[in-house]
Amino acid sequence: MTLLRIYSLAGVLAITVASSSLLLLRRGKKSPEQREAQRRAHINAAGRITDGTVLDVQEFASDSDAATQLVHYTYDVAGVQYECSQDVTHLRQFLDLHSCRIGVNTSVKYDPHYPGNSIVVAETWCGLRT
Numbered sequence: 001m002t003l004l005r006i007y008s009l010a011g012v013l014a015i016t017v018a019s020s021s022l023l024l025l026r027r028g029k030k031s032p033e034q035r036e037a038q039r040r041a042h043i044n045a046a047g048r049i050t051d052g053t054v055l056d057v058q059e060f061a062s063d064s065d066a067a068t069q070l071v072h073y074t075y076d077v078a079g080v081q082y083e084c085s086q087d088v089t090h091l092r093q094f095l096d097l098h099s100c101r102i103g104v105n106t107s108v109k110y111d112p113h114y115p116g117n118s119i120v121v122a123e124t125w126c127g128l129r130t
């Protein structure tokens with residue numbers, strides 16, 4: 001009887017592992033937009049704020065209907081200067097890029113564990129000053 005219990009337990013365990021593996025495989029990968037939204041949410045929630053400067057605002061024609069918009073900015077953390085850009089194409093409703101000028105001061109949120117990972121705008125926060 002003990003041997004029957006062991007086989008039953010092993011069978012249940014094998015079915016559980018197989019079904020969990022199938023669920024993970026079927027779930028699929030996240031799109032680049034979903035990964036970027038998660039990155040912004042993480043930095044917005046856990047990031048620190050520092051002062052920065054807008055270097056440039058660029059708009060590029062793309063294959064999709066809308067043009068791609070980038071904000072290039074620079075900031076300092078612990079004596080190290082970072083120069084970054086953020087794609088703000090999907091965040092147009094939260095900011096006015098036409099009022100954003102080169103050389104304007106901005107607030108930058110960055111990841112304290114990886115200071116090169118930063119944002120100037122998110123869904124619920126905007127560091128760009130008009």
